[in-house]
Amino acid sequence: MTPFPKLLRCARLALLPLLLAPAVQAQQVLTVGLIPSEDSQAMIKSSQQVLDQLQARLGMPVKPFVATDYNGVIEALRAGKLDVAYLGPFSYVLANQIAGAEAFAVAVTKKTAGSAYHSLIIARQDSGIRTLDDLKGHTFAFVDPSSASGHLFPKAGLEHAGHDPKTLFSRVIFSGSHDASILAVENRKVDAAAVADRILAGAVNNGQVQQQDFHVVWTSPDIPESPMVWRNNLDPELQARLRTAFAGIKDVPWGDQGMLNGFQPTTDAAYNVVRDTAKVLDLDLRSLK
Numbered sequence: 001m002t003p004f005p006k007l008l009r010c011a012r013l014a015l016l017p018l019l020l021a022p023a024v025q026a027q028q029v030l031t032v033g034l035i036p037s038e039d040s041q042a043m044i045k046s047s048q049q050v051l052d053q054l055q056a057r058l059g060m061p062v063k064p065f066v067a068t069d070y071n072g073v074i075e076a077l078r079a080g081k082l083d084v085a086y087l088g089p090f091s092y093v094l095a096n097q098i099a100g101a102e103a104f105a106v107a108v109t110k111k112t113a114g115s116a117y118h119s120l121i122i123a124r125q126d127s128g129i130r131t132l133d134d135l136k137g138h139t140f141a142f143v144d145p146s147s148a149s150g151h152l153f154p155k156a157g158l159e160h161a162g163h164d165p166k167t168l169f170s171r172v173i174f175s176g177s178h179d180a181s182i183l184a185v186e187n188r189k190v191d192a193a194a195v196a197d198r199i200l201a202g203a204v205n206n207g208q209v210q211q212q213d214f215h216v217v218w219t220s221p222d223i224p225e226s227p228m229v230w231r232n233n234l235d236p237e238l239q240a241r242l243r244t245a246f247a248g249i250k251d252v253p254w255g256d257q258g259m260l261n262g263f264q265p266t267t268d269a270a271y272n273v274v275r276d277t278a279k280v281l282d283l284d285l286r287s288l289k
Helices: 004-025 040-058 070-078 089-099 148-160 178-186 197-205 236-247 268-280
Strands: 030-034 062-066 084-086 102-109 119-124 139-142 171-174 192-196 214-219 227-230 260-265
Touching (some): 030 070, 040 236, 070 089, 089 148, 102 236, 119 148, 119 178, 139 178, 148 178, 148 192, 148 268, 192 197, 227 236
Parallel strands (some): 030 062, 030 084, 139 171, 139 192
Antiparallel strands (some): 084 227, 102 227, 102 260
16 A cells, blocks of 8 residues: 555644644734823723623733823834724824724713713812913913823814913923823812813712812813724734624723723714814824824
8 A cells, every 4th residue: 555645644734733823823812002091000900890801702811001101002003012902082093094093992881871071171179260261371281192182172172262272371281191180280280281071080989089179161072982993904803803892891890981881883984073173273193193
């Protein structure tokens, strides 16, 4: 009998690990980027139950990553070091423009039952600041150049009210996070600040600050909720699994947003209002990097 069939079987067995390798190695860990609305450890802690459910539903490890600023998350997406990220509305539009990131889901919470939030300009109750006009000559904190609620929407609101943010304040800082801005007002490091309403509510709920210490000077119109996004070359099969997994994550807290009713689908078009606001401000989003 010729030994060829036996040799062929051996060759097939030798090739089997190579044939199976791509499937085994395709995607072993899902990396998830989180925007720095709080300090990194607090952000990971407040998101942990969602990440745990995501890991269980996907059947693969999920590794969180928090950058020091919004741009760090965007650059990690562009470099392929992140698979999925949670971004603010403006930082998403920027990520879509320069990194090809695609929005696919937004959180719906029991508290809001919707997918929008607001920017606030706050001052200490004892500051005497009651209106936008009263901000003249005072110190002010924005969050991050590409933060929707912490910079760009309040900046547009100030301009719409006839104020030039470049000359209105005696000094302006970028604090790096909403929590830092809230504490800067609380501790009299600045006279006023722009922050997200839900993050202020979270700081009040966890006892970090007291609501009666603050006066809300201005409230924005609805801002589309911060989206979950994926890098544009993520495997389509994994994209489909992510949609299903996020839709089923319920009854756990999600960062500053409260208890989840799941994540609903969204599209890039939902953020055209953000692009329109950028046009009102005559912004080149790339300049925010």
